[in-house]
Amino acid sequence: AQSVSQHNHHVILSEAASLELGCNYSYGGTVNLFWYVQYPGQHLQLLLKYFSGDPLVKGIKGFEAEFIKSKFSFNLRKPSVQWSDTAEYFCAVRKAAGNKLTFGGGTRVLVKP
Amino acid sequence: ETGVTQSPTHLIKTRGQQVTLRCSSQSGHNTVSWYQQALGQGPQFIFQYYREEENGRGNFPPRFSGLQFPNYSSELNVNALELDDSALYLCASSRKDRDTGELFFGEGSRLTVL
Numbered sequence: 001a002q003s004v005s006q007h008n009h010h011v012i013l014s015e016a017a018s019l020e021l022g023c024n025y026s027y028g029g030t031v032n033l034f035w036y037v038q039y040p041g042q043h044l045q046l047l048l049k050y051f052s053g054d055p056l057v058k059g060i061k062g063f064e065a066e067f068i069k070s071k072f073s074f075n076l077r078k079p080s081v082q083w084s085d086t087a088e089y090f091c092a093v094r095k096a097a098g099n100k101l102t103f104g105g106g107t108r109v110l111v112k113p
Numbered sequence: 114e115t116g117v118t119q120s121p122t123h124l125i126k127t128r129g130q131q132v133t134l135r136c137s138s139q140s141g142h143n144t145v146s147w148y149q150q151a152l153g154q155g156p157q158f159i160f161q162y163y164r165e166e167e168n169g170r171g172n173f174p175p176r177f178s179g180l181q182f183p184n185y186s187s188e189l190n191v192n193a194l195e196l197d198d199s200a201l202y203l204c205a206s207s208r209k210d211r212d213t214g215e216l217f218f219g220e221g222s223r224l225t226v227l
Contacts, residue, residue, distance in 0.1 A: 044205075101158060
């Protein structure tokens with residue numbers, strides 16, 4: 001069975017600080033990887049995804065993530081956060097072209113102005 | 114806005130009761146997935162519906178059942194409610210024949226079981 005672990009439950013940063021959120025998954029086959037974000041009072045939305053090719057993927061709002069196959073990791077980064085990045089971030093994985101998305105437990109990020 | 118709407122937004126039930134949650138998918142989407150999100154946890158896959166049939170199921174007992182209608186809207190039914198069923202139930206729509214991997218989520222139905 002697939003599983004996803006996110007290393008931090010809560011992160012507090014000041015504006016302009018760099019952000020890195022860890023994500024590790026367990027599944028031996030080919031996977032599709034995702035980061036979803038939930039801003040306060042809003043629905044879950046896709047931040048970025050990796051299917052194949054360049055392991056460094058760029059998403060919306062200046063976020064990027066790096067897929068390291070040997071480490072089963074898909075860490076999310078942003079060089080300089082803004083107050084508006086305050087949200088909960090979820091890493092998710094599915095078997096390639098599968099129908100079930102397995103989510104991690106989420107990381108709540110608070111950016112202080 | 115994703116175009117995925119769920120109803121009701123909040124409801125309270127007691128143990129043993131039954132509940133029906135509804136979801137309208139985004140225009141052009143033919144696939145609906147349901148997730149349960151307990152407090153402080155990530156969403157967990159309940160099942161997916163495509164062409165009005167269940168197309169994959171997570172680790173949930175049979176008292177969780179669903180339907181998909183010809184207009185691609187969907188219902189989630191939970192029988193014999195238990196306290197642990199208290200959660201946010203999320204519906205997500207997508208298009209199976211053009212799989213981008215992206216799910217479009219509604220804002221959820223928050224169920225409290227007393």
